[in-house]
Amino acid sequence: MATSTKQPTRQKVHVRKGDTVQVITGRDRGKVGEVLSVNPKKSQVIxxxxxxxxxxxxxxxxGESGQIVVQEGPIHSSNVMLYSEKEKVASRVCYTFNEDGRKVRMLKKTGEIID
Incomplete structure (x- = not known):
C-alpha cells in the first residue's frame, strides 16, 4: 500500500497584502504595521x-564582506487584527454588500469599509 502525502489545505485568511493590522498576541503585541505578504497555505502573514x-x-x-541582514519573519494570521487608522482601534472583520452589490470587507467596531 502506498502512503499518500497530503497537501495542506488552503485556509481563508482575513487579511490581504497592503492591509494595516495590529498584533494582538506575542512578543510584538500592540505593534501596528502593513501586511507585506500572505501565505494562505500556512495561514501566515509578514x-x-x-x-x-x-x-x-x-x-x-x-573580496566581498559578509553582512548581517535584519528582516521580518512570518507570524500566524490569527495573531493579527485589522486596524483602523482613523479611529486608532483594532477590530474584527465582517462581510457586507455595498450599493453596487459588491461584497466588501468592513470593520465591525467602526463600520469602516476596507475594500
Missing part, C-alpha cells in the same frame, strides 16, 4: 516591523 529576524549572510564572491 507584517512590516514585526517579528524581526537576524540573518548572517556569508560573502558570495572573493
Amino acid at each position: 507584517v512590516q516591523g514585526v517579528n524581526m529576524r537576524t540573518k548572517h549572510v556569508k560573502p558570495q564572491q572573493e
